[in-house]
Amino acid sequence: MDELLLNSNLRLYFSAQFISEYNFIGAEIFAKLRTGGPILREKPTTPFIVLPEEARFAPLVKKSRFALDIGGTLVKLVYSTVCERSIGGEPDVLLNFKKFTGIEACLEFIKENWHDRVSDDVLHCTGGGSFKYAEMMHKSLGVKVKRTDEMRSLIFGCDFLLKNNEDESFTYHHEAVGIERYQYKPIDTDSIYPFLLVNIGTGISVLKVDSQSTFQRVGGSSMGGGAFIGLGHLLTSAQNFDDLLLMAEKGDHRKCDTLVCDIYGGSYENLNLPGDLIAGSFGKCSRIGKHSSESDIAKSLLLMISNNIGQEPGVFIRKRS
Amino acid sequence: MDELLLNSNLRLYFSAQFISEYNFIGAEIFAKLRTGGPILREKPTTPFIVLPEEARFAPLVKKSRFALDIGGTLVKLVYSTVCERSIGGEPDVLLNFKKFTGIEACLEFIKENWHDRVSDDVLHCTGGGSFKYAEMMHKSLGVKVKRTDEMRSLIFGCDFLLKNNEDESFTYHHEAVGIERYQYKPIDTDSIYPFLLVNIGTGISVLKVDSQSTFQRVGGSSMGGGAFIGLGHLLTSAQNFDDLLLMAEKGDHRKCDTLVCDIYGGSYENLNLPGDLIAGSFGKCSRIGKHSSESDIAKSLLLMISNNIGQEPGVFIRKRS
Helix, strand or coil, X not given: CCHHHCCCCCCEECHHHHHHHHCCCCCCCECCCCCCCCCEECCCCCCEEECCCCHHHCHHHHCCCEEEEECCCCEEEEEEEEECCCCCCCCEEEEEEEEECCHHHHHHHHHHHCCCCCCCCEEEEECCHHHHCHHHHHHHHCCEEEECCHHHHHHHHHHHHHHHCCCCCEEECCCXXXXXXXXXXXXXXXXXXXXXEEEECCCEEEEEECCCCCEEEEEEECCCHHHHHHXXXXXXXXXXXXXXXXXXXXXXXXHCCEEHHHHHCCCEHXXXXXXXXXXXXXXXXXXXXXXXXXXXXXXXXXXHHHHHHHHXXXXXXXXXX | CCHHHCCCCCCEECHHHHHHHHCCCCCCCECCCCCCCCCECCCCCCXXXXXXXXXXXXXXXXXXXXXXEECCCCEEEEEEEEECCCCCCCXXXXXXXEEECCHHHXXXXXXXXXXXXXXXXXXXXXXXXXXXXXXXXXXXXXXXXXXXXXXXXXXXXXXXHHHHCCCCCEEECCCCCHHHHEEECCCCHHHCCXXXXXXXXXXXXXXXXCCCCCEEEEEEECCCHHHHHHHHHHHCCCCCHHXXXXXXXXXXXXXXXXXXXHHHCCCEHHHCECCCCEEECCCCHHHHHHHCCHHHHHHHHHHHHHHHHHHHHHHHHHHXX
């Protein structure tokens, strides 16, 4: 994730890394609540980006904002904080990202961290949980809860980033190494639309987006993050998404998957299928079965699901071209 | 499988069922090898079809034929036998189907059952294993081994069945019950092509077939029978494909899968997604995890893989229409 933002205006920091890179010494918290001045905080322990100094972000210096996306698997919180610069100047406005596996823990966190909230404040929410938990959130936090349609918010956000963030989009080159894999290219703001938006949540939605306000769902599947975490939980000892990814990094999928060369002894020329192509995910597990290593299984699962996610939009793109 | 052939000219029998239905008393095996007469055998213990009385099948009364498809997961054998009719008349020619998980067991079976084989006989083979095991098969059986391209054979076979077997194709109605689900309709032989052929093996290939000899692979995925059996083996105590299907029949996928109503409390109107649609396969397993029942897991796995198989061709069909 960090790698992906190297060429971006909006840089993502994980706090430990930020502290070592910038020799940051924890600033004291001194609340200027009710005086109208900024509430300076320590750098948060969650990943964050430092917002550019632009007029549209200035109100965030005076007033915190919190917003939630409550999906089928995770609750995602984004909120603003203000932080004193280590080397003088105006304070930085940070946009912080935190995820929870349940709404209760999330509300506790918001209560503890949204100090300047008053009853007129609005907690903006998207996702299915914004219907289910609206009353609970209002009672717990004492602020207004406003639902916004998930897909419209998503498209609005994409539009904002593509238009405002230089080099937001990149071409991926699998054969290259490290950062070379991501070939950034500034996008012409006049030629953003139409695009296909593949929304990876618990499941997958593929949207054809014709403008900021016109879109239709053209496809989707039940195999997204929910299947990755759910199957990962059943198949391995990993406790969460990050554990599972770390596990997969060490694995060799060729021990679980049947490759074209396992069936044909090489490539299958008549259909132009190379020998190292995965013919059948987990195909070898019907024999080696429960003796497969956890990391090989995690890698095979990651490839099965991520390849599958890439496939449906690929068909639509071929259709268009 | 049997249900699907009820309206068909070619009826599939599982032997136990055949024996009870037709009150069949095992005919004595008396080999007429070298006399040119038919080699009468007992009804085999494998599933079979009785071939119609047609001139093109007559040579099979005189001479057995054996053919193999050696895939990445299973070895499939089809062979002819001749069987005395229980109620007089000409003997029946049976086409028998048997599957093996390894080539060795298959070759043993062929040796024991292909009595009239001579060195000029040809064992026709398709599949990746026809490359890997050609020499082994020749040495073991003492017959010639001839490879045929898998996809060409498949298309030839489809063409043959669609043209010769009345009501070979049907429309599936999920909401109906039992046999009513399959609405058979004879196919006009002039309008067979073009069609999409979804070949479900270890993995999936989607072929656009324009004629008996012209086709191209337009898609495919690594999630087919190999993934079903491999993951099924890792996740449950089922020992094989049939066990896994029986297990799935008793399961309730809603205990493993996250439905749209689990996220939204009902349907998601903005995207026209009904409440009982699977939003994320195995989405609930990240929480209930290893306490899920085996049959619920098997059902969820079956739906994940079969829905996924249906999806890609669906996109191509929408593309065409």
